[in-house]
Amino acid sequence: MNRRNFIKRSLFTVAATGLVPSLFSRTALAAGGNGKILVLYHLFGGNDAVNTLIPYAQSEYASFRPDIAIPSANVITLDSSLGLHPALQPMMDNLWNNGQLALISQVGYPNHNRSHFVSTAIWNTGDPDRPNKTGWLGPYIDEQNDPFCATNFGSTLPRALRGVHTAGLSIESISGFGLGGSNWEGQLQTELLRQIQQGRHGTAEEVRKAMEHMLRSVERVREMGNVNVTPDLFPNTSYGRRFADIARMIKGDFPSQVYYASSGGFDTHSDQGGATGNQANLLGQLAAALSAFRQEMITQGRWNDVVVMVFSEFGRRVQQNASGGTDHGKGGVMFVTGGAVQGGVYGGVPALAEDQLDDGDLPVKVDFRSVYAAGAQFIGANPAELVGAEHTPLDLF
Amino acid sequence: METLRTLPQPVPDDVVTSIGLEEGVGAFPSTAPYRISTQAWKGALALLLAGGTLTACGRLGAGARYRGPFGRYEAAHLLRRAAARGNAAEADNLASMGLEHAVDALLDSPEIPEEHDPDYFEGEGSPDYRNAWVNQWLQTRTPAAERLTLFWHGHFVTEAGKTGWWNTYHKINKLRELSLSSFRDLLYMIAEDPAMLIYLDNNDSTKEHPNENWARELMELFTLGEGHYTEKDIQEVARAFTGWSVSWEDDHHYFAFYAEDHDFGPKTVLGRSVHNTHNPLFEGYEVLDILLENPQTYLFISEKLLKFYFHPDPDPRMVQVGADVLKGGTVRDFLKWLFMHPEFYADEARNALVKSPMEYAVGMLYAAGKREAPEGLSWWLRARLDQDPYNPPDVSGWPSGADWLPDALLLQRLKFIDFATRTTDGEPPPTGPVDYSVFMDGAANPLSLVAPEAQLL
Numbered sequence: 001m002n003r004r005n006f007i008k009r010s011l012f013t014v015a016a017t018g019l020v021p022s023l024f025s026r027t028a029l030a031a032g033g034n035g036k037i038l039v040l041y042h043l044f045g046g047n048d049a050v051n052t053l054i055p056y057a058q059s060e061y062a063s064f065r066p067d068i069a070i071p072s073a074n075v076i077t078l079d080s081s082l083g084l085h086p087a088l089q090p091m092m093d094n095l096w097n098n099g100q101l102a103l104i105s106q107v108g109y110p111n112h113n114r115s116h117f118v119s120t121a122i123w124n125t126g127d128p129d130r131p132n133k134t135g136w137l138g139p140y141i142d143e144q145n146d147p148f149c150a151t152n153f154g155s156t157l158p159r160a161l162r163g164v165h166t167a168g169l170s171i172e173s174i175s176g177f178g179l180g181g182s183n184w185e186g187q188l189q190t191e192l193l194r195q196i197q198q199g200r201h202g203t204a205e206e207v208r209k210a211m212e213h214m215l216r217s218v219e220r221v222r223e224m225g226n227v228n229v230t231p232d233l234f235p236n237t238s239y240g241r242r243f244a245d246i247a248r249m250i251k252g253d254f255p256s257q258v259y260y261a262s263s264g265g266f267d268t269h270s271d272q273g274g275a276t277g278n279q280a281n282l283l284g285q286l287a288a289a290l291s292a293f294r295q296e297m298i299t300q301g302r303w304n305d306v307v308v309m310v311f312s313e314f315g316r317r318v319q320q321n322a323s324g325g326t327d328h329g330k331g332g333v334m335f336v337t338g339g340a341v342q343g344g345v346y347g348g349v350p351a352l353a354e355d356q357l358d359d360g361d362l363p364v365k366v367d368f369r370s371v372y373a374a375g376a377q378f379i380g381a382n383p384a385e386l387v388g389a390e391h392t393p394l395d396l397f
Numbered sequence: 398m399e400t401l402r403t404l405p406q407p408v409p410d411d412v413v414t415s416i417g418l419e420e421g422v423g424a425f426p427s428t429a430p431y432r433i434s435t436q437a438w439k440g441a442l443a444l445l446l447a448g449g450t451l452t453a454c455g456r457l458g459a460g461a462r463y464r465g466p467f468g469r470y471e472a473a474h475l476l477r478r479a480a481a482r483g484n485a486a487e488a489d490n491l492a493s494m495g496l497e498h499a500v501d502a503l504l505d506s507p508e509i510p511e512e513h514d515p516d517y518f519e520g521e522g523s524p525d526y527r528n529a530w531v532n533q534w535l536q537t538r539t540p541a542a543e544r545l546t547l548f549w550h551g552h553f554v555t556e557a558g559k560t561g562w563w564n565t566y567h568k569i570n571k572l573r574e575l576s577l578s579s580f581r582d583l584l585y586m587i588a589e590d591p592a593m594l595i596y597l598d599n600n601d602s603t604k605e606h607p608n609e610n611w612a613r614e615l616m617e618l619f620t621l622g623e624g625h626y627t628e629k630d631i632q633e634v635a636r637a638f639t640g641w642s643v644s645w646e647d648d649h650h651y652f653a654f655y656a657e658d659h660d661f662g663p664k665t666v667l668g669r670s671v672h673n674t675h676n677p678l679f680e681g682y683e684v685l686d687i688l689l690e691n692p693q694t695y696l697f698i699s700e701k702l703l704k705f706y707f708h709p710d711p712d713p714r715m716v717q718v719g720a721d722v723l724k725g726g727t728v729r730d731f732l733k734w735l736f737m738h739p740e741f742y743a744d745e746a747r748n749a750l751v752k753s754p755m756e757y758a759v760g761m762l763y764a765a766g767k768r769e770a771p772e773g774l775s776w777w778l779r780a781r782l783d784q785d786p787y788n789p790p791d792v793s794g795w796p797s798g799a800d801w802l803p804d805a806l807l808l809q810r811l812k813f814i815d816f817a818t819r820t821t822d823g824e825p826p827p828t829g830p831v832d833y834s835v836f837m838d839g840a841a842n843p844l845s846l847v848a849p850e851a852q853l854l
Contacts, residue, residue, distance in 0.1 A: 044791075114628070115617055117793045156783075156796055157803045170803035179808065184825040185815055192811065192847040200849060203709065203749045203798070207849035210802040217804040264791075269598045269610055323601035327609055 033149075034380035037250055039259045039308040040160065042123070043286070045267030046116065048279060048326050049315035049333035049362060050350070053103050054083045060352035064319045067274070068326070074275040081349045086275050087284035094291040095337050102396050104334035104371055105347035108314060108364035114328040116267070119313035124160040126369050126387045136372060137258060138163035140381045147213055148220055150258035151249065153242050158260055168258070169217050174224050174245050220254070227252035229296050238263060239289035247296045250306070257379045266312060270323035286310065290337065303339035307378050307396075309371065310335040315362050318352055331362030334371060340378075340397050370394045459718050463739040467496045473835045474747050475736060477854055478706055479503045480540035481756035482763045483835035500736045504729050507542030507573050515563040515648065526562055527778055527786055528770040530569070534759045535768050545728070546573040547755055547786070548705050551794035552698075553587045553619060555596040557787040564592035564650055565787055577729035580698055581689050584619070588685055591643045591650035597792070600642040604660035607635040614792050620688040622697040626667060633664040637671050637680040654678045667691070695720035699731070706735055708749050709798050715740065748838060748853040751801050754782035756854065757810060761817045761846065764836040777816060781809040802852070814846045 051068065054075050055061055062069045075083035076092050082105075084092055095101035109128045113119045122128045126136030135141075135158070141150055142163035150161045150168030161168030179189050196211050227248045234244040242261045249256060265282050272279050290308065297303035315332035331350070347366040357363065373383035373393035383393050465471070472491040476483040480503065491499035510533050518526055534543040549572040557565040568590050575582050587593050593611070594600045602608035612634035616626045640659035643650040656677055663672040664680070669687050673679045688694055699719035703711035715738075723731045735741055752760065758778060762770070779785040783806055789795055819825060833840035837851040845851070 115613065115623060116791065118623055152803075156790075156800060170805055172805045179811060182815065185812070187844060188811065188814060188847050191844040195848045202745065203751060203853060204849045206799050207751070207802060207852045210799060210804075210807055211849065214804040214807045218808065269608060270601055320606075321601065321608055322603045322606035323598060323608065325598075328613075 033144075033257045035305055036379045037257055037259065037302070037306045038375045038379045039246060039306065040261075040375075041286075041308065041310045042120070042158070042260070042262035043266050043282075043310060043312040044116070044120070044262050044264040045312070046119075046314045046316055046328055047266045047283075047312035047332065048268060048272060049105070049329075049331060050318055050326075050352075051272070051274070051279060052085050052088075052283065053105055053333045053345070053350075054085065055081060055350050055352055056083045057081050058352045060318075060354075064352065066320070067324045068272050068320050070275045078345065082345060085280065085283050087280040088287045090284075090287040090291040091335070091337075094294055096343060099343040100294075100337050100339060100341050101343045102336040102341050103345045104336060104366055104394070105345055106331035106350055106362050106365035107311075107334050107347060107368050107371065108331050109367055109369070110364065112314065112330040112361075112364060114314065114330075116313055116328075121159060123311060123313055123368060124158050126372060134164055135160035135162045136369075136386055137161055137168075137381075139385050140258075140376070140379075141166050141168060146255065147217065148255045150260065151254070151256040153245060153259070153261040158262070161258070161260055167213075168260070169221075169256070171217070171221055173241065174221055174248060179218070224249050224252045224254055230299055233296055234292045235285070235288045237285045237289065239285045240292065243289045243293040244296075247293060247300070250297075250302060251300050268316070268325045269321065269327060270325040272320075272325045290335075294337070297339070305339075307336065307338035307341060307375060309375055311368065311371075317360055318357055318362065319360060329361035330358055331364045334368070336371065336374075336396055342396060346394060346396070366394070367391055371396070459722055459734060461739055462737050463496060463742050465739070465742060467499070468492050469834075471742055472499060473838075474742065475499065475503070476835050477760075478741075478750075479544065479732075479736065481544050481752065481760050481854060482534065482540045484764060484832050485834045488835055496737060500733050503541045503736070504577060504732055505539055507546075507576055508537045508539045509570075509574055510537075512567070512570050518562065518566075525775045526557070526566055527775040530786055531755075531759060531762075531770040531774060531778075534755075535763055535770070541732075542573055542576050543759075544756065545576040545732075547753070548702070549576055549583065550786070551789060552701065553583070553590075553593065554789045554792050554794050555590075555592040556789060560592040560595045561650075562787065564595065568592040577727060577732070579727045580695070580723060583728075584685055584689065585682070587619070588615075588641070588681060589652040591652060594641060594643050594652065595650065599638055602635060602639050602641070603658040604636070604639050607632070607639050607660065609635040611635070611638060611641075615684075616688070618793055620694040620697065621691060622693065625691075625693050630666055633666050633671070634684050636660040636662070637664050637666065637684045640677065641681055692720065692724070695724040699723055702728075702731060703735070704797060705750075706732065707741060708746050712740075748850060750854040751798050751852055752854050753795060753797075753801060754778060754784035754806075754810070755786055757852065758782065758813065758817065760836045761814070761851075764833045765818045765843075767817070771816070773816070777813060782806065782813060783809075807852075810852065811847060814843070818843050818846070 050061070051070060054070060056070070056072050056075045057080060070085065074086045076086055076089060077083040078096070091101060109122060111128065113122060124135050137150060137160050141161060142165050145166055147166055147169050152158055152161055152168055152170040154170060154172065157167055157170040179185050192211065196208050199205060200208050229244055229247045229251065234240040246259045246261070249259070263282070265278065268279055271277065293308070294303060297306050311334045312332050314329055316326035316329040318329070320326055350362045369387035369391035371394050373387050373391050374396045376383040376386045377393050378397065383391070469485065469488045469492050472488040473483070476488050476491060491502065494502060518524055534540060537543060546569060550569050553572065555565045555568055571586055571590065572583070575586055597611035597614055598608045599611040602611070609631050612631045615634065616631065617623050640655045642653055642655055642658070644653035659677045661674055661677060663670060665671070666684055666687055671680050671683045671687070673683065696716060700711060700716045703715060703719055707715070719731060719735065722734045740746060755778065758774065784795060833845065837845070837848070837853070839845065839848060839850050
């Protein structure tokens with residue numbers, strides 16, 4: 001038994017007796033992986049790819065989208081055929097111009113499902129045929145056998161971070177994660193430690209285990225509250241706060257190799273806006289936070305160790321609807337960035353001519369699992385085990 | 398127009414028994430009053446016929462009936478499941494009635510709160526929509542209707558953030574009124590509901606640009622469940638509902654049909670022709686009828702109700718019998734069947750469900766003697782316990798089971814104990830024996846609230 005396995009085993013022995021484990025070593029756990037970090041960011045609702053990575057030179061672009069097309073003059077041109085949404089200017093300046101922004105065009109999976117929930121489940125399980133109960137990272141998390149190896153920011157743990165035996169950690173934010181200090185709360189905590197020593201069965205046992213998991217997590221996360229990142233760098237938006245917390249945990253050597261977060265608002269059936277408006281506001285906040293994250297990672301000397309993958313469960317219909325919005329579509333767009341990433345457009349220029357579309361949607365030219373495979377390889381996991389050997393890693397690095 | 402947005406007052410019992418159901422009260426069918434004497438034998442016959450080919454006489458059948466002891470212990474389980482709120486005295490009262498009368502009492506016609514106009518809730522210091530619902534749940538004599546209303550609101554989801562607060566408030570009020578009625582009544586009401594028409598963008602669906610949002614969720618989430626229709630069916634249903642929209646008069650939205658936006662071409666939905674050029678509005682109702690005739694709809698709703706009221710993984714045979722009960726009767730018939738079922742009182746069913754934050758908060762406040770939402774509760778629900786009752790996370794509604802218990806939420810639930818049990822002058826609760834017996838099994842004193850059982854129904 002090597003040292004790392006011994007520590008893991010002793011953690012679970014301690015947990016089984018109901019004591020809060022505080023004696024295992026953070027650095028020993030952190031040393032387990034290759035030191036690389038994968039950040040997954042889900043844009044929930046279905047981000048409109050056509051107005052994100054814009055085939056502005058095609059006449060269909062403006063004619064299909066009379067109310068929401070972005071005027072050519074406002075598009076940030078990448079080349080003679082494609083451009084970025086103007087709200088993504090910070091990403092252009094900091095990521096694309098440094099050759100570190102990969103844009104995965106027309107990404108998705110075969111036989112696309114247009115339900116938010118089914119499609120999100122498919123992205124999180126990596127299994128379009130029948131969404132599994134466990135996530136695409138489940139085998140990795142099970143192998144690590146450590147709930148701290150993957151951290152979600154949010155109230156509900158996404159399926160991506162659920163294994164069969166082990167699930168990732170889920171927190172809203174670093175600050176405010178813990179039981180308070182009043183005398184009465186202290187008594188509650190003492191009673192809690194007593195109660196969870198008694199095993200139960202059925203759902204009660206599930207709750208008891210959730211309480212154990214929570215107590216371990218509280219202690220680990222609270223240590224991260226003392227870590228400082230560059231002041232005033234991150235914008236005070238939900239995107240900014242999430243990326244700041246991720247940066248804090250990376251700097252504090254928190255043992256997660258995977259971070260997951262999501263933000264909503266992309267289900268723009270109505271009032272999507274064009275160069276400005278609802279989608280523009282969301283993309284702008286994302287771009288500013290990502291740029292700040294890059295800066296902080298460079299300061300920490302970790303930018304080459306990090307890859308960020310931003311995805312959405314599907315793209316949207318090429319033709320706008322009557323409400324100044326777009327309905328659910330198929331092919332989407334992903335952003336992948338990091339110091340080691342080879343920038344560029346992967347997946348080709350979307351052709352908007354009616355006969356090039358898949359029933360009115362962008363077709364799928366890149367399977368998202370080949371992108372995930374590259375991320376898995378980056379953190380030293382086995383891509384074939386996570387997404388299937390048939391999905392060879394996209395050559396992003 | 399006034400009647401369209403004014404909920405009818407509850408009909409006094411003596412009127413109900415003498416004249417029966419009054420047709421056409423309000424904008425939607427009233428809940429059929431429950432009268433054991435004249436209805437039960439017909440219902441029993443229908444159930445026997447419907448379930449006869451299945452397992453009507455078996456342990457899981459429509460006729461299966463719990464015959465074990467019915468004391469405080471069993472009544473506490475029943476009350477916790479039905480209402481998520483109660484105390485030992487109420488459990489004892491139910492036990493003294495005997496099982497059937499206890500179930501009938503719990504499933505009494507919902508007490509309907511007065512519906513306020515939007516200005517009642519707006520402006521500095523006005524009542525809060527969330528607290529108003531919590532107060533209703535804490536104070537009503539029909540708390541089971543509140544838990545059921547939460548179920549229907551989590552099924553026929555709208556988010557106040559998109560519909561406007563009052564529209565979702567009004568929808569919740571209508572769901573409460575119809576909560577025990579037939580699934581048909583509920584579906585017809587929701588299809589015409591302004592909050593839903595706005596929420597799923599049908600108010601913008603035209604023959605030139607049919608919006609598929611309502612059509613998709615109608616089949617995926619509200620009736621059949623995923624995988625029982627094709628993408629083509631969604632497009633056809635969307636066409637059938639073109640022109641179903643809302644108007645704006647007197648500061649309120651109303652259901653309105655605009656024939657000029659309707660697609661008059663023939664449609665085919667699930668292999669059935671839908672075409673009514675004489676009265677195009679009725680194409681929408683024809684679609685609803687096709688879905689209401691489909692047995693899959695009742696299997697889907699039965700399973701969802703059983704997961705909410707019975708067990709996270711209900712036996713498929715229970716689902717089948719429940720679907721038959723629901724198809725041939727009302728939601729009240731379904732719940733009465735379940736609450737009198739032997740499996741409902743089995744050890745495996747007790748404490749098998751995880752409380753949602755609303756149920757957890759209401760149950761704990763009630764047990765702690767609170768009959769009014771404490772200041773700050775609305776914020777607790779929304780920001781810390783992660784269940785804003787007016788804004789479900791998305792159109793699929795709230796999670797269930799252990800999905801409610803990631804570390805962050807579980808931690809907040811434990812911190813909530815301090816908030817909920819403090820006396821009104823801010824002191825910690827007395828540590829002596831207290832009555833949390835309906836809130837949770839095994840409570841000895843307020844410290845017991847940290848036990849896993851406090852999270853369970």
